Amino acid sequence: MNILYHCTFSNQDEFLKLLKKKFKSHKIFTLDDNVQLEKIEAALIWNLPDKILKQLINLKIIFSLGAGVDHILNLSNYKKTPIIRIQDQNMRARMLNHVLSQILNYQLKLNDYSKAQTKKMWLDERHTALNKELTIGVLGLGYIGGFVANKLKLLGYNVIGYKNSINKNNLSIPVYYKNSIKSFLKLSDIVVSILPATKKTKDLINKSFLKNMKKNCLLINIGRGPSLNEADLLEHIKKKS
Secondary structure, three states: OEEEEEOOOOOHHHHHHHHHHHOOOOEEEOOOOOOOHHHOOEEEEOOOOHHHHHHOOOOOEEEEOOOOOHHHHOOOOOOOOOEEEOOOHHHHHHHHHHHHHHHHHHHOOHHHHHHHHHOOOOOOOOOOOOHHHOEEEEEOOOHHHHHHHHHHHHOOOEEEEEOOOOOOOOOOOOEEOHHHHHHHHHHOOEEEEOOOOOOOOOOOEOHHHHHOOOOOOEEEEOOOHHHEOHHHHHHHHHHHO
């Protein structure tokens, strides 16, 4: 099989070496090679130029080298070729660590204590919530979101989830669906967004969404950028500051 590899990651060369070692029985090309693009049958890509995709007339399948697929769907020459999204256990573990770091920073008031320390001020004892006293709402329950939700529950947090479509899942948490987002937000002390970039999720976190959150709710966004309306977020922050 003829495979095209195109990646813009900082470790792209290292990744290419691993791929060639793993798939010795296949031919892996990059755009720097003298390759006939019409003979390419599979593509492992991240940020492939649209003009190149147009020339892959015999492409059978696309592998996205990252969690998102909008870098493919947004190309004008994408013609519904099947896409497989790589699921990386290390990536979701790192995502969990980041989410947990932000939760603990908020929960333990670490910013307040850090500022006080800089000013050499002593803060009176302040209540810091126990895990069981916080409800964390996870927005998006895919490969990463489901993992994060399950792990947070194991740590003793109250965890609820939200997703657009009703389907089977292996989660042991209450799940809210499309028309119950207000109820989901009213219960959440912390909202963790792990949404993909799709037509359904575009600007889902908007003025109305932010207004329905609890007064002191923490929003952690590790999802795709288009799911959050930045103008509405900035306006919301200005009003609350």
